[in-house]
Amino acid sequence: MNPTWNSIFFGVYPYLAGTVFLVGSILRYEFDQAGWTTYSTQLLASRRYMMWASNLWHIGILFVFAGHFIGMLTPIFEWLHVPDVTHQWIAFSAGTTFGVVAMIGGVMLLLRRYVDPSVRAAGRFSDMLILVWLLVTLGLGLGTQAITLPELLRGNVVNMHIFRMYLEGLVTFRPDPALLIHLPVLYKVHMLFGMTVFLLFPFTRLVHIWTVPLNYLVRRYEIVRARRTA
Numbered sequence: 001m002n003p004t005w006n007s008i009f010f011g012v013y014p015y016l017a018g019t020v021f022l023v024g025s026i027l028r029y030e031f032d033q034a035g036w037t038t039y040s041t042q043l044l045a046s047r048r049y050m051m052w053a054s055n056l057w058h059i060g061i062l063f064v065f066a067g068h069f070i071g072m073l074t075p076i077f078e079w080l081h082v083p084d085v086t087h088q089w090i091a092f093s094a095g096t097t098f099g100v101v102a103m104i105g106g107v108m109l110l111l112r113r114y115v116d117p118s119v120r121a122a123g124r125f126s127d128m129l130i131l132v133w134l135l136v137t138l139g140l141g142l143g144t145q146a147i148t149l150p151e152l153l154r155g156n157v158v159n160m161h162i163f164r165m166y167l168e169g170l171v172t173f174r175p176d177p178a179l180l181i182h183l184p185v186l187y188k189v190h191m192l193f194g195m196t197v198f199l200l201f202p203f204t205r206l207v208h209i210w211t212v213p214l215n216y217l218v219r220r221y222e223i224v225r226a227r228r229t230a
Helices: 003-031 047-073 084-115 117-122 125-153 158-171 185-203 205-211
Strands: none
Touching (some): 003 205, 047 084, 047 125, 084 125, 084 158, 125 158, 125 205, 185 205
16 A cells, blocks of 8 residues: 555544544534434334344444454453463454354344335435444454464464554554555455444444443442332
8 A cells, every 4th residue: 555545544544533433422412312312123123033133233243342442452461461372363263253243133134124115214324324334344354364364373463463553553642554554455444444433433323322321330229119009
């Protein structure tokens, strides 16, 4: 890739996407809280089908995201003294497993929207766009595993170190896009699609993530008594 474009895509674009993600989410919260919903169309589909599709999708995508965050942006494997090759094998196995799980669930959701006219009519363009975009991003990520596996079999974890150094520089506002200049194109395309998810986030139903009631995990227990009738 041309060094100039490499610098734009991996030195400037991540901050642009991050800014839109943060500012857009705040503006949606301030001016469009009524739109913070999944716009569920589950009532228009088979309950069992939706249970499988939704659970596979959400479980898979959450574990994929958590794996990226923990594996690349936290030193937990270093604290546990896990060798780099073992770390990469764990990332490869978990990423492939949960990526496939999410892909199956996502394709089921996409098919439901495509083949059921009532579901399609109840949805919005942004719903279809973000679902397709996430599926393509997942597909690209699974595709990179075909590059990762031969390297792992040789004990080569150079690309893992490159990703970590790049991401650490990015989050500390010292980006070094030159680290990625010789990386396989498939990795770069996957990264760009992933960054664009954050760019699209405020304009889609993904904002309902912010409504997850995490306070339920830490609040005190409440005793509920039924009212006695005379």
